[in-house]
Amino acid sequence: MIDFSLLSANAIDYYDVVKWLEWIGHSAKRANCEPVFVCIPVSDINASRTIISACISVCQKQDWYYLDVRDVIAAVAKSKNVDAKELYADGSHPAEFLSGVIATHLGNFLTKIRTAETAKCKRTFAFTAYERVPLKDQILGTAVEYSSRLIAFSGVRLELGETHPIYIGSDASIRGLMVNSAACKSVLSIEGDRTFHKNLRLKPYHPTNFEARLIPICRPIRDHQGIVRLSLTNQDVSMSDVTLHSSKEGNDEGFIEVADLVVERGYDLVTYTTTRPADPASIRWMPD
Numbered sequence: 001m002i003d004f005s006l007l008s009a010n011a012i013d014y015y016d017v018v019k020w021l022e023w024i025g026h027s028a029k030r031a032n033c034e035p036v037f038v039c040i041p042v043s044d045i046n047a048s049r050t051i052i053s054a055c056i057s058v059c060q061k062q063d064w065y066y067l068d069v070r071d072v073i074a075a076v077a078k079s080k081n082v083d084a085k086e087l088y089a090d091g092s093h094p095a096e097f098l099s100g101v102i103a104t105h106l107g108n109f110l111t112k113i114r115t116a117e118t119a120k121c122k123r124t125f126a127f128t129a130y131e132r133v134p135l136k137d138q139i140l141g142t143a144v145e146y147s148s149r150l151i152a153f154s155g156v157r158l159e160l161g162e163t164h165p166i167y168i169g170s171d172a173s174i175r176g177l178m179v180n181s182a183a184c185k186s187v188l189s190i191e192g193d194r195t196f197h198k199n200l201r202l203k204p205y206h207p208t209n210f211e212a213r214l215i216p217i218c219r220p221i222r223d224h225q226g227i228v229r230l231s232l233t234n235q236d237v238s239m240s241d242v243t244l245h246s247s248k249e250g251n252d253e254g255f256i257e258v259a260d261l262v263v264e265r266g267y268d269l270v271t272y273t274t275t276r277p278a279d280p281a282s283i284r285w286m287p288d
Helices: 004-008 014-030 045-062 069-080 096-114
Strands: 036-039 065-068 118-134 142-147 152-159 163-167 173-180 185-191 195-201 212-221 227-233 255-277
Touching: 014 045, 014 118, 014 255, 036 045, 036 069, 036 096, 045 065, 045 069, 065 069, 065 096, 069 096, 152 173, 152 227, 185 255, 195 212, 212 255
Parallel strands: 036 065
Antiparallel strands: 118 255, 142 152, 152 255, 163 227, 173 212, 173 255, 185 195, 185 227
16 A cells, blocks of 8 residues: 555655565565555545556556556446545545445456466566664664564664764665654754754654654665764754654654664665466456
């Protein structure tokens, strides 16, 4: 699922979406699974045209199955003589009836896929190489440790007035950071070849003292000498990109808790043997 609000807020871009889809699809095929992509538009169908076109182009290039829900909506709207927006519970989510119709079509599609003839083929794809940079290894600050049934969090608390140089390497770019969103109440400044300001006055989804959240950075941050500097600011600065579930003002107590930077180090190539549908036209499901 690609949340349309992320795109409309410019928190991600279409290039990121295409890379995610390719990674999901190739990972599934390498694990001997058959990926099936279900493309569901928002209620204003034209607003989803570009993102769905990008998704479908990936599927067509790789011979992966996909169900374009716009085809289902068109068939239902015609048979019931209703506007497409009437089939939605809100701006983003199909109502119960349309959800049931989509589920029925998807079930029929999966049944057809299970008996479809296939042919062997080879695929090569490039995937982004990511690494974690644990901050507690480079920052002599207040250590913080949390754990839940799903994740262990081992990081440090950064406070206003501190500056911490972090070595990431001249070949790397920062693409995200793992934080405790229940204890992030400031604006983070990252200084590399440019200065980047990220609003980390965050609001956890539920009342808690620990909520791990991976925060993406849309515009990569690099440093030609391989060292970036982390600090907090309480000044009125312009943010470098969008942070969802953050406060524009207030909630600024001058500290954050962070475990890792996520850095990108170029690409790796993978070649593997898999299968494709013998009939290329069968990758698209069409309602009867």
